[in-house]
Amino acid sequence: MTEKVLMSGNHVIGEAAVRAGCRFYAGYPITPQNELTEYMAGAMNKLDDGTFIQAESEIAAINMLIGASMAGARVMTSSSSPGVSLKQEGISFLSALELPAVIVNCMRGGPGLGNIAPSQGDYFQATKGGGHGDYKNIVLGPASGQELAEVVTKAFDYADKYRMPVFILLDGMMGQMMEPVVFPEFRDVKTLPERPWKIDGAKGRPSQVIKSLLLDVSVEEAHNWKLFNRYEAIKEEIQMAETYKTEDARLTVIAYGTAARIAKGAVDRARKEGLKAGLLRPVTLWPFPEKYIQETAKNNTEFLVFEMSTGQMLEDVKLSLNGSNKIHFYGRPGGPVSTPVEIFEEIKKHYPE
């Protein structure tokens, strides 16, 4: 472990990616994630085995990733909401082609051009699959600079282990905010998992193909179920969430990312006021940590879902509880950053008699 540094979320992602062995980055500028693109420009070009490309578009970037990942490199791209929408075809291809890749969405206010303020409006796109076909991506929603550094490393490892794209979902404020961070050590790229399936010229082996065109319906169906079963396994293996003062909570706030930080402040306030509030903070947004939620639900608490959107994760909470506990919702779409006081008021409002 190295020493503490003060860094913006965007820079943290970049540095953590380099340390995790990322050697190919392609991206296209968009606020509020430009610092990440700029960081990678510097970092990749410092390495003699690193590539940085400022692509002509988000579409070109995601398709460059497809090529670089096929060729065996650990790859990353980043963008913000509108740019991520443009990557959806490519993301569906990455998923179908079973290619490891890390995709960062530093969300801004939408829909449309919207604004550059922090938002959580792209949850559905990331977790349900904004592209076509039956596929899922692992989606990680960190809430601090330090956690960012850690999930970036995880993201690259998951991508390789499960051969699929992994999303890091944060909002503009997390990308811009500086916090103290301690980074993991540099990974030697020679120690990274082998990729026997990669496309690097048929030297000393039969030629091989990476493709997603499966005209034979039975082959395509089998491929779909193969992916489906992998997703089911992942649900078992990697659900992650933080629980805070939930043991005896009568009202448990469920929030991720920036919203969760604010909620935590609100929970502390509530506790000071003698209200048994708690926080359940999903870290994996897909797979959604339903185990944690069902566990917490047992101490029959009510839930307050707080999102910086009109209510998207809310659906996954409902699906996890399937009617077992009462759910309240509070949302702020389009960019406003709530204060802990504001959420505390919501807690009071919904606190069970």
Place this chain on the structure above:
Amino acid sequence: MTEKVLMSGNHVIGEAAVRAGCRFYAGYPITPQNELTEYMAGAMNKLDDGTFIQAESEIAAINMLIGASMAGARVMTSSSSPGVSLKQEGISFLSALELPAVIVNCMRGGPGLGNIAPSQGDYFQATKGGGHGDYKNIVLGPASGQELAEVVTKAFDYADKYRMPVFILLDGMMGQMMEPVVFPEFRDVKTLPERPWKIDGAKGRPSQVIKSLLLDVSVEEAHNWKLFNRYEAIKEEIQMAETYKTEDARLTVIAYGTAARIAKGAVDRARKEGLKAGLLRPVTLWPFPEKYIQETAKNNTEFLVFEMSTGQMLEDVKLSLNGSNKIHFYGRPGGPVSTPVEIFEEIKKHYPE
């Protein structure tokens, strides 16, 4: 009403669109919906106020729609899965800009390049919003040539009434299959709803703007809630579903589009064998017809969700029932077309003791 004609689903959409007053079509070829693009090429160029453009890409096409809709025309584009993924940014813009537009997705097997066989793998993309930000589109899922003709008309009217994009979601087989169809009369474009907000030159009025950039966070939030409230109203106003032999059903199949046709055959078979099976066929996929499902749920039936995917609408069924009734699932992703016998077997398998 005109006389019966024998037409493919793709042609039916085209003809119905022209009759509904569509005067601008932009699209890009992709199987299995090419016949629609080709039909519009012929039909639009026959009209002196019609425009057909074979765009250079799906992205260009959806953005041409944005312009044409701003300018006041009834507009349509069509594509199939990968092409629709490319339209996601544009769809988010259409939604944010509150522009009427009809978007046809003639689904094929995915993810990735996949195949051209019928599939229902894009349900999430269409109903949850594959683009960025908090928005919804109306999504219609017809199951026959005749119904296609009817929902196309509805689609254009909804788009105008609610100022939003409306999806028509069908699969490749419905696009290719010919059935007898009777079309509604031609609409005179002069009788179509006014668009006071349109951009056609500031003659005799102050200049006006159509934009989605709302840098002021409070304005963006207000816009989000405005859209949200509209969506809530739509949920009340237009839920549509067909129920078939559900009154006394002990097992009710829920399926849409092609899957629903097959399920209907299976239900008839089951009834012949003395099993009380029924079919609930959502026509509006968003808003999801939860009223119908909750109503049906009262005659405590169990449900069997059948989709040509690994299970997407399944989530909306769960959300509608919220734990009240037992739900089974059967899915065939990637292109295979099940036989009624096959679904009948599933009905037998899950039929409650």
Place this chain on the structure above:
Amino acid sequence: MSETVFSKPKYLKDAVFHYCPGCGHGITHRLVAEVIEELGIADKSICVPPAGCAVLAYDYFDIDVGEAAHGRGAAVATGIKRVLPDRVVFTYQGDGDMAAIGTAETIHAANRGEKITTIFINNGTYGMTGGQMAPTTLAGQRSTTTPGGRTPSRDGNPLRMSEMLALLDGPVYIERVSVTSPKNIRAAKKAIKKAFQVQISNQGYSLVEVLSPCPTNWKMSPVDSCKWIDEYMTKTFPIGVIKDNTENL
């Protein structure tokens, strides 16, 4: 009594430009507004602004404006113009917007000979997002994504969009101008006026490329920025008429 020889044009709203000191967008906005006034087309003109520093154009131009997603101006303008063939439709786009993400839309709209006009602001950088490399960034020029200067072998070469478009059959008139001196600014206005006339007379696609200072991201004073355009930028992007097939204007 004294006569006013210069004042704000009629079709600019009163809003204060949000542009940085010495930014070429302000000058170009004014020229476009003056041309619209002189041609008397304010009530039939429709502007399609970009995603870029000029995204707020609708706060300034007092005509109808319809927003486009980043890079898609040519497609949006195509849609508007095909529905309203007798209106005057123009896009106002930056070099990132038009020559990077919007490459395909721009080339194919031009190739279809859409009867639209494009004002193409070449400032060699992504201004709005903070000075990243643009397709038009000069070799060796520093940007936040080419801190050591643009290296063509790695980052590509400066892209001459106007010259490429001139090769197509659709475009009728393409000229490159700059706004670095009163003289150049007058020439720029003439070109913009001609471009609109080409559309009004239904002759086809027209484009004016404007070499425009971005002092903020170039990290130069406005005065030095103008010098830099005249001395360096014009070497790669020479000003003048690039294509002119106009008839009796």
Place this chain on the structure above:
Amino acid sequence: MSETVFSKPKYLKDAVFHYCPGCGHGITHRLVAEVIEELGIADKSICVPPAGCAVLAYDYFDIDVGEAAHGRGAAVATGIKRVLPDRVVFTYQGDGDMAAIGTAETIHAANRGEKITTIFINNGTYGMTGGQMAPTTLAGQRSTTTPGGRTPSRDGNPLRMSEMLALLDGPVYIERVSVTSPKNIRAAKKAIKKAFQVQISNQGYSLVEVLSPCPTNWKMSPVDSCKWIDEYMTKTFPIGVIKDNTENL
């Protein structure tokens, strides 16, 4: 004893082509396979096929193949080549794939001077999807989306992608060939070989445009299709070297 003067090249698998009778894809596939064999690069070559009739190229070429989404071949190839600079990476793309949806990726990869090779099959139509207009469709030519023939004022003009690319600094070698006669086919093979040599010798971006018959969608016999290319298509798309900055090959 008799010697074999002609037989199937080594790096084509045994699969029967799915192409229609008289399709130029088959001929071009063979030429590429012959060149790969002659240059001895089979074990370091990577092919990026298109979405198009040639999408199944991986069933035919016995080398590593990585699929690209429709139009994105140049971007995928860029990714592969940057990671594996000593491999030989080529895209095989149709005119719809490369000159329509892939316009931006193609132009910018070429402009970056990516050291990749593109085999560009110009058959003036969207073959795979059933004969819609392509950017390269000739004026007046019928297609399923221009039933009355392509009308440039409405449908745009035939796009000369190779000429546009030649204007960029990145490309080193661009030639247009046809496969309509044994003589033209031999010339085509020479060009393809040279394009690969340009990459092998690390000189830059190379492209060979192949005028290729699509009898099915042209609704002509294969023999007439070849005549039609020689007589009409070559008027808009003249064959020959378009750009050649190669050094001592």
Place this chain on the structure above:
Amino acid sequence: MADRKKGKIKINNELCKGCYLCISVCPKKIISVSDSLNHQGYYPAKSIDDNPDDIKCTGCAMCATICPDIAIEVYRD
């Protein structure tokens, strides 16, 4: 005449798709259409250079060069 190289072609019936480009380019006009369908459903091309005393084929391989389906092999002695 005596020292003129003699050639011979072998057309693979099942690979042939009956495009007849070979027929159109053969300088010796010694390729023709066979009258039975192959399994792909085409009438394949066939060599009619079958007079052993007067072999016309020069083995120039023009037919094979243009054959899109690599259905022709060419030999020479």
Place this chain on the structure above:
Amino acid sequence: MADRKKGKIKINNELCKGCYLCISVCPKKIISVSDSLNHQGYYPAKSIDDNPDDIKCTGCAMCATICPDIAIEVYRD
């Protein structure tokens, strides 16, 4: 001298962003920088053509032509 047109400019302090392009183009060098900040936080340009007996400004409007913020109005008599 007598019949030479006289000009006059008015610079709007609050619109000016202190780019000083006007200063660089004025042929008469009669524009300078004022020493107090405006509300935008810039030191605006100001005319120093203030000797009524010797007005140098010709009203050529070069300053206004290049002003990106339309902060200059030009008059002539």
Place this chain on the structure above:
Amino acid sequence: MTTKTAFAGSGGQGVLSMGYILAFAAMRDKKNVTYLPSYGAEVRGGTANCTVCVSDEEIASPVASSPDFAVVLNKPSMIKYEKLIKKGGIMLINSSLVDGEPTREDIETVKIPANKIALELGNERAVNMIMLGAFAAKTGVTSIESLIGGMSEVLKSKKAGIVELNKTGIEKGAEYALNS
């Protein structure tokens, strides 16, 4: 009652129009019908086929995993559909183009020398109508009259000669089928 029929052959043999005319004729008889052509990449190979369902009830699936009837115009199609056709089903074969016959015992095979008959009519282009006539006569899925009526309406834009030719084709096919 629902019948499902597959028409198959190589492109250009008029396979799709056979199916279309059958569906159209049945529609005119107020039947429920679906017509599903093979589409997309398959076409490349040069084979074509379509499935027509005719029924008094609503038609659940337009697909025929095992059709009641098959009309095959080339050998690959015969081989393919011999495997699929339903027990007790009928396969009509254009024996002028297809040598050999199905080995299955549990289906009825009807051989029609359609090209030969067509030549007698003096026009090879009648082949598909001859097969269609034979099919109708053999299976009764639709009457010869409505078939002719449907055909004439479908081709009303074409010149009378064609319609006449097709009409005779249908009749001759039916005649042959009944007398064989």
Place this chain on the structure above:
Amino acid sequence: MTTKTAFAGSGGQGVLSMGYILAFAAMRDKKNVTYLPSYGAEVRGGTANCTVCVSDEEIASPVASSPDFAVVLNKPSMIKYEKLIKKGGIMLINSSLVDGEPTREDIETVKIPANKIALELGNERAVNMIMLGAFAAKTGVTSIESLIGGMSEVLKSKKAGIVELNKTGIEKGAEYALNS
């Protein structure tokens, strides 16, 4: 205890580095800190600001809707933050650039003639460090020592002269603030 401080002025006045150095210094003191700059389009106007939170607990929100302290270097910033600053909060103003003062009675105002002091030091570039020193002395958010320590580490790559200048700046600012 958590304190939130806003630093505001126009671009080029070193506003962001003030905030960064404070955050960095507090981090070295093992405090929890967040630093949030204004970003994006706002920058166009030429104004810049940032918010620094320093706390012993985890920091919930890095945003300060109503900061405890504000350090303002130009008039627009003073006007903006006068509205936001918390009751009982402290506003430090560079009185060399800002004429007038807040009208609010319920906050403490400290005027520092930073440019004047800087000129005495012989270098205008010390202005922001003078304000920072005054801020630390007045609010005690961090000690002068750790501020200097933090600053020196942040600027270690820069040449010694700068560090020296900034050090004196911080000290002089603190001194002035305490004696005013």
